[in-house]
Amino acid sequence: MRIFQVTKACEWEGHDGASQTSERPKTMRRVQDSFNISVVIPTYNRGFCIHSALNSVFAQTLRPYEVIVVDDGSSDDTAAVVATYGQSVRYLVQRNAGASAARNTGIHAASGAWVAFLDSDDEWRPNKLEIQVRELQEYPEAVGHFVDCLIQRPGFFNKTVFEVRGRLHDFHAEPYRKRPLRDVLMSLFFPSAWLVKREVLLQAGGFDTELKVCEDTDLLAHIALKGPFVVSCTQGVILERQGENEGLSDLCARDPLQYFQTMCKSYQKLALVKELTSQEKYLVSHELAAVHMELAILKARSKNVKAMRQEVHRALAANHSARTLCKALSLLILGPSLYAILLKRLRPNAWVEAGRSHRHA
Incomplete structure (x- = not known):
């Protein structure tokens, strides 16, 4: 297993490997440290686009504690692309076992109290994590936070997932969802929009590797029984579908x-x-x-x-x-x-x- 070690929170390496210390205010650092976010990026033969996902993480106004890329047995240049980020990224390689297994590997490897997933062909808006942490501070009993996603696909004309599902008004009026199972089954919360407590992910058993579809909804439905969610209509994620290789x-x-x-x-x-x-x-x-x-x-x-x-x-x-x-x-x-x-x-x-x-x- 090949690993690039993680730097300390708020200290990152530039794309050229030079160390760069964040100039965020001290109050922002304290907020970040208290949430201690681990970013988990599962990937498979996405060397042509994973740099966009990683760049969107490093552009966050509130940067996470660590970034973990789990390579599910890629045969392309994914490793070489990730290596250009040096010690800013922890790189784990496993035999090909599917996206669920890759995400589970990231969950177990994470040291943060919170986990944010990002698919390797999606991107985050720069303030995605900052918005999630700020709103979670208002609801300390919540076990997860979820943002809306902009769909980048022909025929959708810059619509969001919540807009297509007709949930914008509902979530805007009441972002705090005390019993969110119905929301999970009636809405769509793509993993790239999640920020969930790591202990709750483990309690719920992680992603079911035997499921070829609905593995995200399956896990989230069980998480929804562990505590409240906070849902924001902020477009925090850009959903992409890149490449010609057949996916799930x-x-x-x-x-x-x-x-x-x-x-x-x-x-x-x-x-x-x-x-x-x-x-x-x-x-x-x-x-x-x-x-x-x-x-x-x-x-x-x-x-x-x-x-x-x-x-x-x-x-x-x-x-x-x-x-x-x-x-x-x-x-x-x-x-x-x-x-x-x-x-x-x-x-x-x-x-x-x-x-x-x-x-x-």
């Missing part, structure tokens, strides 16, 4: 059956959590039913009528509400093609719904 975000298109089966497993696991309130149990059951309906469509398209009916039955067994019943009847009456068209019209921003952070960092 393509799983829905490549293998939709595996995609929805994995989602089903995640919701089934969440449904077993004893800490869920009655309302949360209903919400989880509704989401599980929706996934079974997606599986029913896939089975219908493959001409497997028996399997389709089994999935419809499972959907109704998971959640026998009028809404689920209407979906089931619509599928049976309209057929999979017309039903899929109806869903697409009701959910025009499918990329945001299906593309959470299911990519290879």
Whole structure:
């Protein structure tokens, strides 16, 4: 394992390796030290863009205690690019095991009390960490802080995730979310927008490496049961999707059956959590039913009528509400093609719904 040691908080090396001491006010240093943030950047063959992610970290108005890059077995020049940052970056290399395993490696290696993730093809706005720390000071009982993300993708025209999901007004009116599980399931919190207590990440078990999709939502749902969240409508992250190498975000298109089966497993696991309130149990059951309906469509398209009916039955067994019943009847009456068209019209921003952070960092 190759490692570049970390410098002390507020002291960094320039891109040329020369030591540079931050000129932040002493009060800012004290705030930083009390939060002690570790930045974890998982990466895989992102040598062509990881410098942009790292530069956005070093441009922060409130700089973290340490920066950890976890290389998930890259075969390109990622190591050479990271090496140019010298001792400002701690560089860990592991055999290829996926983004979840890379993030878990970073969590266990971190020495900070708080962890901020950044995917290696995303970027932070310069004040991202400063805003998160400042707002967390107002709510010391919170276990995590989350910002909005600007989507850099054709067809979205500079929209943000919260805007697309229709949550801007809600989060702006009430940033403090005392029981945030519903927010996790109904919204999208990409890992690059997270700032979470390290001990809570460990208590929740880290990212489930067996999940190929929804691994971020799966973990965050369990974290949401540990304490309140603070959500800011600040555009703290620029979401990018760079490169031609196939990532986990393509799983829905490549293998939709595996995609929805994995989602089903995640919701089934969440449904077993004893800490869920009655309302949360209903919400989880509704989401599980929706996934079974997606599986029913896939089975219908493959001409497997028996399997389709089994999935419809499972959907109704998971959640026998009028809404689920209407979906089931619509599928049976309209057929999979017309039903899929109806869903697409009701959910025009499918990329945001299906593309959470299911990519290879």
